Amino acid sequence: MKSFTATDAQPGFGSTIDLNRETVDRKSLEEQFERILSAHGPALSRLAASYTSTVSDRDDLVQETAFAIWQALPHFRGDCSERTFAFRIAHNRAIAHLSRNREQKIDPLEEVELRDPAPGPESDFSRRQRAETLRTAVRGLPLAYRQVIVLTLEGLGYREIAAVLGISESNVGARLTRARQLLQDALENRK
Amino acid sequence: MNADTELESWREEWQSEASIPADLHRNVERQSLQMRLLLIADTVVTIVIGGGSTAWALLSKDPGVALVAVAAWIFLAAAWIFVFTVNRRLWRPSAIDAAAFIDLSVRRCEGALKAVWFAGILFVAEIAFDLSWIYVRSNLQQSWWRWLLFGSLRTDIVWICTVVFFILLVWYRRRKSRELARLLGLREEILGD
Numbered sequence: 001m002k003s004f005t006a007t008d009a010q011p012g013f014g015s016t017i018d019l020n021r022e023t024v025d026r027k028s029l030e031e032q033f034e035r036i037l038s039a040h041g042p043a044l045s046r047l048a049a050s051y052t053s054t055v056s057d058r059d060d061l062v063q064e065t066a067f068a069i070w071q072a073l074p075h076f077r078g079d080c081s082e083r084t085f086a087f088r089i090a091h092n093r094a095i096a097h098l099s100r101n102r103e104q105k106i107d108p109l110e111e112v113e114l115r116d117p118a119p120g121p122e123s124d125f126s127r128r129q130r131a132e133t134l135r136t137a138v139r140g141l142p143l144a145y146r147q148v149i150v151l152t153l154e155g156l157g158y159r160e161i162a163a164v165l166g167i168s169e170s171n172v173g174a175r176l177t178r179a180r181q182l183l184q185d186a187l188e189n190r191k
Numbered sequence: 192m193n194a195d196t197e198l199e200s201w202r203e204e205w206q207s208e209a210s211i212p213a214d215l216h217r218n219v220e221r222q223s224l225q226m227r228l229l230l231i232a233d234t235v236v237t238i239v240i241g242g243g244s245t246a247w248a249l250l251s252k253d254p255g256v257a258l259v260a261v262a263a264w265i266f267l268a269a270a271w272i273f274v275f276t277v278n279r280r281l282w283r284p285s286a287i288d289a290a291a292f293i294d295l296s297v298r299r300c301e302g303a304l305k306a307v308w309f310a311g312i313l314f315v316a317e318i319a320f321d322l323s324w325i326y327v328r329s330n331l332q333q334s335w336w337r338w339l340l341f342g343s344l345r346t347d348i349v350w351i352c353t354v355v356f357f358i359l360l361v362w363y364r365r366r367k368s369r370e371l372a373r374l375l376g377l378r379e380e381i382l383g384d
Contacts, residue, residue, distance in 0.1 A: 046205065055216075055284065131204040132291070138205075152198070153205035180198070 029073055032082075036069060040086045043154045047087070050139055050150050051094040065093045080163055087156065088164045091147060098143070137186040145179035152176055215292050215377070219284065222299055226278065233274060241267050255328060262320050266313065273309050277302040293378045300371040307364045314356060318349065 037044075048061040068089045076085055138149060151161045158169045158176075165172070240263050248260035281299050284291035326335055331342070339346055 043206075131207045134201055134204045153202050155202065155206075183201070184197075 032076075033070055033073055036082050036086050037066060040083055044086060044090050046135075047090050047150055047154065048094065049135065050146060051098060053139070057097075061093060061097050064097070065090045068093050081160070083156070084160050084163050087151060087154070087160075091164055133187065133190050134183075137183055137190065140186060141179060141182055145175055145182055148172060148175040149179040149183060152179075215296060219292055219296060222296075223282065226281070230274075233270070237267050237271070255324070259324060262324075266317055266320075270313060273306070277305055293374060297371065297374050297378065300367055300374060303367045304364060304371070307360055307367070311357070311360055314353070318353060322346070322349065 044065055045058070045062050048058045048065065052058040052061055065086075069086055072085075072089055076082075080088075138146060138153075141149060147165055148161060151164060156164065158172045161172045162169045167175075241260075244256075244260040244263040248257040281295065281302055284295045322339065325345075326338060329338075331338055333342070
């Protein structure tokens with residue numbers, strides 16, 4: 001995966017951002033940016049993977065998200081956690097990505113035909129198979145439920161999910177209940 | 192399984208994705224590009240050899256030349272069947288995780304090693320057919336083995352090309368074997384297989 005650093009984003013910024021940069025300590029912004037990416041990079045990558053069907057699309061989306069985080073960082077006033085901030089941007093970028101690639105078809109299940117080098121009860125292979133089946137099943141969920149379940153699987157609580165998606169906590173609960181039912185059904189169907 | 196246990200189990204599985212080593216990712220992308228270029232090269236060879244031999248047969252109206260065209264298409268068909276069989280499921284990883292990338296690289300390596308054997312056998316078959324055809328058509332009086340070894344500069348060039356081809360094949364096979372061993376080691380290191 002391509003790495004994204006703060007310096008990658010320097011050229012081409014608008015004047016508003018440049019003005020903000022003058023008043024904010026650039027070094028601390030860069031440190032904050034690196035900290036967010038190193039803490040949440042894998043989660044953002046998994047989130048991007050749940051909205052894309054190819055490696056290059058996933059990488060593009062991760063890059064776009066990182067760029068958007070860097071652009072938004074000067075405006076971040078700490079009114080939510082860095083994780084919520086990063087996930088909110090990631091979700092916005094993912095929605096923008098989906099709207100640009102409306103025709104994109106996500107395979108319901110690209111069957112994994114890995115050969116098991118060491119068959120046995122609960123081998124590493126079968127765990128990987130289950131994880132892959134779960135990821136594919138999540139990718140197949142309708143968007144509203146996919147958003148909630150992905151954030152839940154990343155360890156966000158109702159309040160954080162509500163903040164990321166801009167919906168009420170009760171709505172998060174309702175969507176999550178339905179998302180779990182759909183996911184259970186999808187996983188059952190794949191057995 | 193109660194609801195919370197199920198969710199926790201899903202969470203573990205969801206977050207279990209091992210990160211893809213950058214060099215492995217680059218390697219897979221480079222191989223994908225090479226596979227596309229090879230496919231284009233195979234298509235060009237098919238058009239040139241198949242089309243050329245067919246045109247030659249049609250223009251000459253000689254049954255012997257028609258035999259060459261038929262043989263050329265048989266060899267080409269065998270090559271394409273092999274390519275499609277081996278390349279099946281080698282175009283992209285089955286998932287976006289380290290396991291799938293390593294698995295794809297391992298399968299590509301195994302495919303390349305099979306291709307070495309196939310290329311060797313196909314080359315021998317083609318050379319055997321071509322030399323037999325030339326020998327029969329030349330209507331020579333000398334014995335075939337004497338013609339093969341000392342017949343002409345043309346047969347000497349064929350032998351030199353054969354030697355060079357097999358040296359390259361052995362070199363490529365060793366390279367791919369080393370790569371396969373490295374990948375299997377990497378798989379063990381990353382995934383604990």
